[in-house]
Amino acid sequence: MLKIGVLVSGGGTNLQAILDAIDSGRITNARVDVVISNNAGAYALERAKNHGIPAVCLSPKTFESRDSYNEALLAAIDGYGLDLIVLAGFLVTIPPAMIQKYRNRIINIHPSLIPSFCGVGYYGLKVHEAALARGVKITGATVHFVDEGMDSGPIILQKAVEVLPGDTPKVLQQRVMEQAEWVILPQAIHMIANGEI
Numbered sequence: 001m002l003k004i005g006v007l008v009s010g011g012g013t014n015l016q017a018i019l020d021a022i023d024s025g026r027i028t029n030a031r032v033d034v035v036i037s038n039n040a041g042a043y044a045l046e047r048a049k050n051h052g053i054p055a056v057c058l059s060p061k062t063f064e065s066r067d068s069y070n071e072a073l074l075a076a077i078d079g080y081g082l083d084l085i086v087l088a089g090f091l092v093t094i095p096p097a098m099i100q101k102y103r104n105r106i107i108n109i110h111p112s113l114i115p116s117f118c119g120v121g122y123y124g125l126k127v128h129e130a131a132l133a134r135g136v137k138i139t140g141a142t143v144h145f146v147d148e149g150m151d152s153g154p155i156i157l158q159k160a161v162e163v164l165p166g167d168t169p170k171v172l173q174q175r176v177m178e179q180a181e182w183v184i185l186p187q188a189i190h191m192i193a194n195g196e197i
Protein backbone atom coordinates (compact mmCIF):
# COMPACT_ATOMS: atom_id res chain seq x y z
CA MET A 1 0.00 0.00 0.00
CA LEU A 2 1.52 3.29 -1.18
CA LYS A 3 1.46 5.88 1.61
CA ILE A 4 0.86 9.33 0.16
CA GLY A 5 1.28 12.82 1.56
CA VAL A 6 -0.46 15.59 -0.36
CA LEU A 7 0.93 19.13 -0.12
CA VAL A 8 -1.52 21.94 -0.87
CA SER A 9 -1.92 25.70 -0.69
CA GLY A 10 -5.47 26.42 -1.82
CA GLY A 11 -8.83 25.00 -2.76
CA GLY A 12 -7.70 21.42 -3.02
CA THR A 13 -9.74 20.29 -6.01
CA ASN A 14 -6.84 18.07 -7.09
CA LEU A 15 -6.69 16.61 -3.59
CA GLN A 16 -10.43 15.93 -3.90
CA ALA A 17 -9.88 14.21 -7.25
CA ILE A 18 -7.30 11.93 -5.60
CA LEU A 19 -9.59 11.10 -2.67
CA ASP A 20 -12.55 10.44 -5.00
CA ALA A 21 -10.38 8.20 -7.20
CA ILE A 22 -9.27 6.17 -4.19
CA ASP A 23 -12.87 5.87 -2.95
CA SER A 24 -14.13 4.76 -6.36
CA GLY A 25 -11.28 2.32 -7.00
CA ARG A 26 -9.71 4.26 -9.88
CA ILE A 27 -6.59 4.44 -7.69
CA THR A 28 -5.70 1.12 -6.06
CA ASN A 29 -2.94 0.15 -3.61
CA ALA A 30 -2.67 3.69 -2.24
CA ARG A 31 -3.95 5.80 0.62
CA VAL A 32 -3.53 9.43 1.70
CA ASP A 33 -1.93 9.53 5.16
CA VAL A 34 -1.57 13.29 5.58
CA VAL A 35 -2.39 16.61 3.92
CA ILE A 36 0.01 19.47 4.61
CA SER A 37 -0.72 23.10 3.76
CA ASN A 38 1.42 26.23 4.06
CA ASN A 39 -1.76 28.24 4.34
CA ALA A 40 -4.08 27.92 7.34
CA GLY A 41 -7.06 29.15 5.31
CA ALA A 42 -6.69 26.55 2.56
CA TYR A 43 -10.02 24.82 1.91
CA ALA A 44 -7.97 21.72 1.10
CA LEU A 45 -7.47 21.27 4.86
CA GLU A 46 -11.26 21.04 5.31
CA ARG A 47 -11.45 18.46 2.55
CA ALA A 48 -8.83 16.37 4.38
CA LYS A 49 -10.65 16.67 7.73
CA ASN A 50 -13.96 15.75 6.09
CA HIS A 51 -12.24 12.59 4.93
CA GLY A 52 -10.76 11.78 8.34
CA ILE A 53 -7.21 12.48 7.12
CA PRO A 54 -4.72 14.36 9.34
CA ALA A 55 -4.59 17.97 8.14
CA VAL A 56 -1.45 19.84 9.09
CA CYS A 57 -0.66 23.53 8.59
CA LEU A 58 3.01 24.52 8.42
CA SER A 59 3.35 28.15 7.41
CA PRO A 60 6.75 29.69 6.64
CA LYS A 61 5.43 32.88 8.27
CA THR A 62 5.48 31.25 11.69
CA PHE A 63 9.18 30.28 11.42
CA GLU A 64 12.24 32.44 12.11
CA SER A 65 13.94 31.54 8.87
CA ARG A 66 13.37 29.61 5.68
CA ASP A 67 15.92 27.06 6.86
CA SER A 68 13.99 26.32 10.03
CA TYR A 69 10.76 26.04 8.00
CA ASN A 70 12.42 23.66 5.55
CA GLU A 71 13.68 21.49 8.41
CA ALA A 72 10.21 21.37 9.99
CA LEU A 73 8.57 20.47 6.67
CA LEU A 74 11.03 17.64 6.08
CA ALA A 75 10.66 16.41 9.66
CA ALA A 76 6.87 16.39 9.34
CA ILE A 77 7.04 14.42 6.10
CA ASP A 78 9.64 12.00 7.47
CA GLY A 79 7.38 11.43 10.48
CA TYR A 80 4.64 9.96 8.30
CA GLY A 81 6.94 7.45 6.56
CA LEU A 82 5.60 8.38 3.14
CA ASP A 83 6.27 6.58 -0.13
CA LEU A 84 5.02 9.37 -2.37
CA ILE A 85 4.61 13.12 -1.96
CA VAL A 86 2.09 14.78 -4.27
CA LEU A 87 2.30 18.52 -4.85
CA ALA A 88 -1.31 19.45 -5.60
CA GLY A 89 -1.20 23.21 -6.01
CA PHE A 90 1.56 23.62 -3.40
CA LEU A 91 3.06 27.05 -3.99
CA VAL A 92 6.13 26.77 -1.75
CA THR A 93 9.55 25.90 -3.20
CA ILE A 94 10.55 22.39 -2.17
CA PRO A 95 13.81 22.44 -0.19
CA PRO A 96 16.79 20.79 -1.98
CA ALA A 97 17.37 18.44 0.97
CA MET A 98 13.84 17.10 0.54
CA ILE A 99 14.25 16.67 -3.22
CA GLN A 100 17.45 14.70 -2.62
CA LYS A 101 15.96 12.52 0.07
CA TYR A 102 12.74 11.81 -1.85
CA ARG A 103 14.15 11.66 -5.39
CA ASN A 104 11.59 10.15 -7.79
CA ARG A 105 9.09 10.10 -4.94
CA ILE A 106 7.75 13.66 -5.34
CA ILE A 107 5.33 14.48 -8.17
CA ASN A 108 3.71 17.76 -9.18
CA ILE A 109 0.68 18.73 -11.25
CA HIS A 110 1.21 21.78 -13.47
CA PRO A 111 -1.64 23.40 -15.44
CA SER A 112 0.04 23.60 -18.86
CA LEU A 113 1.75 21.37 -21.39
CA ILE A 114 5.35 21.62 -20.15
CA PRO A 115 7.66 23.10 -21.50
CA SER A 116 5.11 25.81 -22.34
CA PHE A 117 4.08 28.28 -19.64
CA CYS A 118 6.10 26.80 -16.80
CA GLY A 119 9.00 27.74 -14.56
CA VAL A 120 9.45 30.77 -12.32
CA GLY A 121 6.33 32.92 -12.05
CA TYR A 122 3.99 30.47 -13.79
CA TYR A 123 1.48 29.16 -11.28
CA GLY A 124 -2.29 29.06 -10.87
CA LEU A 125 -4.24 31.56 -12.95
CA LYS A 126 -1.03 33.19 -14.26
CA VAL A 127 -0.41 30.12 -16.41
CA HIS A 128 -3.78 30.49 -18.14
CA GLU A 129 -3.39 34.27 -18.51
CA ALA A 130 -0.09 33.64 -20.31
CA ALA A 131 -1.58 30.94 -22.54
CA LEU A 132 -4.44 33.24 -23.58
CA ALA A 133 -2.06 36.19 -24.11
CA ARG A 134 0.08 34.04 -26.43
CA GLY A 135 -3.01 32.89 -28.31
CA VAL A 136 -2.34 29.15 -28.12
CA LYS A 137 -5.22 26.98 -29.31
CA ILE A 138 -4.22 23.93 -27.26
CA THR A 139 -3.11 23.86 -23.65
CA GLY A 140 -3.43 21.18 -20.96
CA ALA A 141 -1.76 19.78 -17.88
CA THR A 142 1.36 17.84 -16.95
CA VAL A 143 2.26 15.48 -14.11
CA HIS A 144 6.01 15.28 -13.57
CA PHE A 145 8.61 14.20 -11.05
CA VAL A 146 10.12 17.05 -9.05
CA ASP A 147 13.82 17.75 -9.41
CA GLU A 148 15.98 20.72 -8.39
CA GLY A 149 14.65 22.93 -11.18
CA MET A 150 11.26 24.61 -11.52
CA ASP A 151 8.84 22.33 -13.43
CA SER A 152 11.88 20.66 -15.04
CA GLY A 153 11.67 17.05 -13.81
CA PRO A 154 10.84 14.00 -15.94
CA ILE A 155 7.32 14.08 -17.39
CA ILE A 156 4.96 11.27 -16.37
CA LEU A 157 1.67 12.16 -18.09
CA GLN A 158 0.24 15.02 -20.14
CA LYS A 159 -3.23 15.73 -21.46
CA ALA A 160 -4.22 18.35 -24.01
CA VAL A 161 -7.23 20.67 -23.66
CA GLU A 162 -8.70 22.98 -26.29
CA VAL A 163 -8.69 26.74 -25.83
CA LEU A 164 -12.04 28.11 -27.01
CA PRO A 165 -13.00 31.54 -28.38
CA GLY A 166 -14.05 33.85 -25.56
CA ASP A 167 -12.18 31.95 -22.84
CA THR A 168 -11.22 33.95 -19.78
CA PRO A 169 -8.34 32.73 -17.57
CA LYS A 170 -10.86 31.38 -15.05
CA VAL A 171 -12.95 29.57 -17.64
CA LEU A 172 -9.83 28.03 -19.15
CA GLN A 173 -8.48 27.08 -15.71
CA GLN A 174 -11.71 25.25 -14.90
CA ARG A 175 -11.68 23.35 -18.23
CA VAL A 176 -8.01 22.35 -17.78
CA MET A 177 -8.79 21.10 -14.28
CA GLU A 178 -11.88 19.12 -15.30
CA GLN A 179 -10.53 17.65 -18.54
CA ALA A 180 -6.88 17.17 -17.64
CA GLU A 181 -5.66 17.71 -14.06
CA TRP A 182 -8.35 15.71 -12.26
CA VAL A 183 -7.80 12.90 -14.78
CA ILE A 184 -4.03 12.58 -15.09
CA LEU A 185 -3.05 13.20 -11.46
CA PRO A 186 -5.09 10.24 -10.12
CA GLN A 187 -3.96 8.19 -13.14
CA ALA A 188 -0.28 8.87 -12.42
CA ILE A 189 -0.73 7.94 -8.75
CA HIS A 190 -2.48 4.71 -9.72
CA MET A 191 0.36 3.85 -12.09
CA ILE A 192 3.02 4.55 -9.45
CA ALA A 193 1.10 2.58 -6.81
CA ASN A 194 0.91 -0.38 -9.16
CA GLY A 195 4.52 -0.39 -10.32
CA GLU A 196 3.73 0.86 -13.82
CA ILE A 197 6.20 3.73 -13.71
Ligand code: GAR
Pocket residue numbers: 008009010011012013014015044088089090109110111122123124127177181
Ligand atom coordinates in the same frame (compact mmCIF):
# COMPACT_ATOMS: atom_id res chain seq x y z
C1 GAR B 1 -4.05 23.68 -9.97
O1 GAR B 1 -4.52 24.21 -11.17
C2 GAR B 1 -2.60 23.25 -10.12
O2 GAR B 1 -2.32 22.70 -11.37
C3 GAR B 1 -1.88 24.56 -9.92
O3 GAR B 1 -2.57 25.17 -8.85
C4 GAR B 1 -3.95 24.77 -8.90
C5 GAR B 1 -4.36 24.27 -7.53
O4 GAR B 1 -5.74 24.02 -7.49
N1 GAR B 1 -0.50 24.37 -9.64
C6 GAR B 1 0.46 25.16 -10.11
O5 GAR B 1 0.24 26.15 -10.77
C7 GAR B 1 1.87 24.73 -9.74
N2 GAR B 1 2.84 25.45 -10.53
P1 GAR B 1 -6.41 23.10 -6.37
O6 GAR B 1 -5.94 23.62 -5.00
O7 GAR B 1 -7.88 23.30 -6.55
O8 GAR B 1 -5.99 21.70 -6.62
